[in-house]
Amino acid sequence: MARPTPLSGFPEWLPAGRIVEQHVLDRLRRTFELHGYAPVATRAVEPLEDLLRKGETSKEVYTIQRLHDDAEAAGARERQLGLHFDLTVPLARYVLENAGQLPFPFKRYQIQPVWRGERPQEGRFREFTQADIDVIGAEDLPFHFEVEVALVMAEALAALPIGGVRIAVNNRKVAEGFYAAIGMEDVEGVLRAIDKLDKIGPAAVEETLLAQGASASQARACLDLAAISGADARVADRVRALGVRSDLMETGLGELVALLDGAAAADAAGTIVADLKIARGLDYYTGTVYETTLVGHESLGSICSGGRYDSLASDGARTYPGVGLSVGVSRLVARLLGTGLVSASRQVPTAVVVAVLNDEDRPVSNRVAAALRARGIPTEVSPSAAKFGKQIRYADRRGVPFVWFPGADGAPHQVKDIRSGDQREADSGTWEPPAEDLWPQVTGR
Amino acid sequence: MARPTPLSGFPEWLPAGRIVEQHVLDRLRRTFELHGYAPVATRAVEPLEDLLRKGETSKEVYTIQRLHDDAEAAGARERQLGLHFDLTVPLARYVLENAGQLPFPFKRYQIQPVWRGERPQEGRFREFTQADIDVIGAEDLPFHFEVEVALVMAEALAALPIGGVRIAVNNRKVAEGFYAAIGMEDVEGVLRAIDKLDKIGPAAVEETLLAQGASASQARACLDLAAISGADARVADRVRALGVRSDLMETGLGELVALLDGAAAADAAGTIVADLKIARGLDYYTGTVYETTLVGHESLGSICSGGRYDSLASDGARTYPGVGLSVGVSRLVARLLGTGLVSASRQVPTAVVVAVLNDEDRPVSNRVAAALRARGIPTEVSPSAAKFGKQIRYADRRGVPFVWFPGADGAPHQVKDIRSGDQREADSGTWEPPAEDLWPQVTGR
Structure with missing residues (x-):
């Protein structure tokens, strides 16, 4: 066998690097468990139809097939399976499958690899480890869990040898109420445009909004909203100062301020900040959304994201709302090792x-x-x-x-x-x- | 979404079961690390050609494919990938890929899921977690590591809440030397026949050997050898009493007795016993072979197996011999949970x-x-x-x-x-x- 070469997008570490990765995973796990989150591990595969329910991700799925399925068997074979591309779709299925045996609200953490058939690039892998926490309710889920998961993650990330993080938060209700009040009907279209703000800049986002049919003043208002950030209740005042009135927006502002207050009470005011440009493209978020950057490494993008979704899953009889956050461990560890920011004192456990x-x-x-x-x-x-x-x-x-x-x-x-x-x-x-x-x-x- | 049903062969546990599984994994990891084994994690996929190098396993491989690879791209796409079916093939590749940066002898443990497209049945899964230890040398690997890995595993398994285990050991050199000395040329054929002894009984094995061309006295001698077991040096005397002489066999008996002596010195004489019918069908073993049963649950089959292989990998310049053992964690945990033998005191970490x-x-x-x-x-x-x-x-x-x-x-x-x-x-x-x-x-x- 000739000397093999690495597969692009499938990261592996030397033992000293794996010691660093295990340290990160151990610390995350300990914080999650100290907060009472129960461990769950799900199989790597899900039926393809479940993976494709969110249409936009269909490009990323790896399907699996037994090598020796012949053509005839393939026609009759069990429904096709794919590797999970996140831990949320498996969680939704696990909750429905075991609903009768799980106590709600159900808090779980899950640390496993996921797979995405994307074009590999810096910080983007085809196989990577995620560490997720979620709280799932049956029918309802109190808002205070949207505060809790952010505080658990702030504490978990603070326990890592990585310097500071900034958890930027927003609330879907603010944006949706605001957009509706100024007469923008395609809320998702606006969110998708705003989501690109950091990447393409305000001028290009304005162009996109105008091309979507927004008037100049509507586009300006959307950009003014997105420009607001801050760590305390004055954020809500600045939003109101834009002159737009909406009950949904007020509900959202109330939640946003409650989250900032909760952060301050837990001495996390410097870590958790409101940033009204955080959009999170995915359409299933309905309340708080979160994105986390590593201070000094903002170019890495978000290392921990998530949000509140009013319907994680539904079995017809009951709907299960949830809120969760997911750490992209491989991306984080790759940066820590690649820049020499973190290292292990030796490459074996031996003392x-x-x-x-x-x-x-x-x-x-x-x-x-x-x-x-x-x-x-x-x-x-x-x-x-x-x-x-x-x-x-x-x-x-x-x-x-x-x-x-x-x-x-x-x-x-x-x-x-x-x-x-x-x-x-x-x-x-x-x-x-x-x-x-x-x-x-x-x-x- | 209707209530989903489990996928046969892809086991999952409720949180209390996962707590049991994590306890097992934590204990194994701690023992491995106390013995200085370094952590390694490899990607889930390997090039299909590497997975198929051991021809006999080709039926078990799952291949993966990006959903949106169209037909044209498929023709030109990068070499096909499959999910690893064990952790030994990935280890061999990892050692070759990183040989310049690994210190030899290289001791590593690895705890990960593996996938096999087998027909699911009791205790046999399509996705399951393995916990492996191996020691890999560059060009040579002293025999004492064949003693060490057995003692590490005996200690690791003794730290689990599972009652007793029996690690049955044999040495390929004994069987190969013996068979050659009595004129049986198809050593692998005999090993495959003997491997079925527990399953089909001595009469059927004798028939198989006769059908392979053995004489009645040859078949009888093979069965007499396979009937020998014991925990000390008298095992070697019983083999010699069969009247067959072979230098290779004597080397093997010396190693077998040295392993039993090592076990006795580590107070593991009751756990590690010689059993001359242990054949391990795979043709790449060249020294000690191991199989482990859970006392009182022998029907479960081996929960921890492995052996010595003189060529784990070779890059043309160097050959890497190894010795290792692999715990089938999912099979073990499924039995512990299924029979109520082991349980967690609560289903959340919360005190x-x-x-x-x-x-x-x-x-x-x-x-x-x-x-x-x-x-x-x-x-x-x-x-x-x-x-x-x-x-x-x-x-x-x-x-x-x-x-x-x-x-x-x-x-x-x-x-x-x-x-x-x-x-x-x-x-x-x-x-x-x-x-x-x-x-x-x-x-x-």
Whole structure:
């Protein structure tokens, strides 16, 4: 087999990179669990018809097929399956399938890969890991969960070694009420145009709106609304100062301010800010929408997005509203590793390599290692009874901080910090490495 | 959307089941990391040609295709991709791709789903999670790693709430040397026949061997060898007592006894036993082979298998030998959950639900929850300010042990153990639940 080359769009990391990724996933999981979110994992596949229900995403789906389905079997075969392109469609199906056995409101987190058959480009992958939280209600879902999920994510992201994030929030009701009040009927069309503001600029968005049939003053009003941002209730005043009146808009402003107040009460006022240009193209959002950027890396785009949807799923008898947020873990980790912003202190879990004096004495080294592991210290035994210099290099090449030397003929054991060269007597029943050396440390620059 | 039904062969669990599965995965991971195995995750797809290199598995592969690849594009499209059906083929590719940056011997663990387009049946899935450890050498790999991986797995499985396991081991060199010495040339044919011993019985295996051209005494000798098992060096004596002499067989017996000695030195003599009928059909094993059964659930088949292969991969310049073992986690968890052998103490991570006195006081409850979480106690706030009875039911339905009542108008806070009814004053800055209530407990029956 010739040396294989990477597949574009399918990222993989060396072990030290995977240690960073696992650290990110572990931290996210811990925060989600501290907030009581229950774990769910769904199968990788869904019936194609369910994946295509949102028409706009149909281009992105990978279908799967058994290699040895012959043509005849293919005609009669079970309904076609595709790989999920997000964790929301599977959640909707899971909720309907298990509705009788899930307690509502149902809070779950889910950390899994998803697949999209998109053209690979920087920060956009064909396979990537998402970490989602959602709260699903049966028939109704109180607004305060729209505050909660933002605060959980702010806390989860703050626990990562990534510097600051900015969770920009908006409320669909504000935009929809505003657009309707100024006589713009194609609300979705306007949202799609506004969604491009950061990418193409206000002049081009204005052109788009005019081409959609907006008058000059309507287009101007839409852009004025989109230009408003802020971290407190004055945001609502600035919207009202545009002179447009709408009950739906007022409901939305009330929710938006309540979210900002909730952020302030949780000391997250600097992290969660209102930004009225956040549109989120997808048409199923009905309340708060969220987009998150990594401060200093805004070009990366949103690393955590989501919103409120009044109908995640419906089985005819009941409708299930929800609100959720999704972290694009692979995109985030790719940036952290690619820029050297975050790194692992070593490329193996091992804190100690136990040297082997000679091949017959391997059982002695095995016993030392077992004693250290029994006290939770990750330990390997040297693969060979080579000269000590070579055994130390085995540890050094992996970034392992300590090498243990069993004493020959009853002599005391010694442990060496191979970074400082410091070497001292030690007992495998009591010695401990410094806490920061016990497991690989993942730290930001 | 009508209520969906499960897809046969694609198992999913309710949250309490997922908590059990995560517990199993966490425990396996911790043991692997304590032994210094580094984490690796590979993409879900491999080029189809790499997946089909082992011809016999070609029937099991799922291919993937972008939905909107049209016919013309399909002709010119990049080489076809399939979902990996194990974690060994991806490991071989990963090792070759990154050989220059990996330190050898390279120890890695990998926990991921795999896919096989097999006919679903009990304990056999189309999507399932594997947890693998392997040690890969560059050009050579000392025998002691064949002992190590068995001991790591014995320790990992012993840390699960599953009762006893039996890791049955054999050595290919014993069988190959023995068969050659008695004049059986089609070693693989004999191995395939012996592999069916448990399924079809000795009489049918004898018939198969005779049909393959074996003489009656040859067939008898093969069955006599396969009937031998034991936990110590006497196993080798029983093999030699069959009267067959072979250098290769002697090498294999030496390794087999060394493995049993290693197990005894690690107090795993009762777990790791030699069983000369373990054949492992796959032709790439060259040394120790392993199969593991759950004691009392032998009908489930092997839950953890693997072996030594002298050539995991080769890039022309170098050959990479390896030894590894793979746990079939989904099969194991399905049995544990299906038989009620193992269960989680609750279906959410939450240890405490903080009651809400009335909607305006939600911030008070939020602060209590934040104080508890800051000390690592998983806490939710009640979704509504309903009557306390209803808020207690919210906790009870999820199995949450404690409900916290913020004191109205400066009165002291109280916490109630809703299992015993015991209620007492508490301070959110100091109160702790009993250690066994902090996180969901996963326990065997």
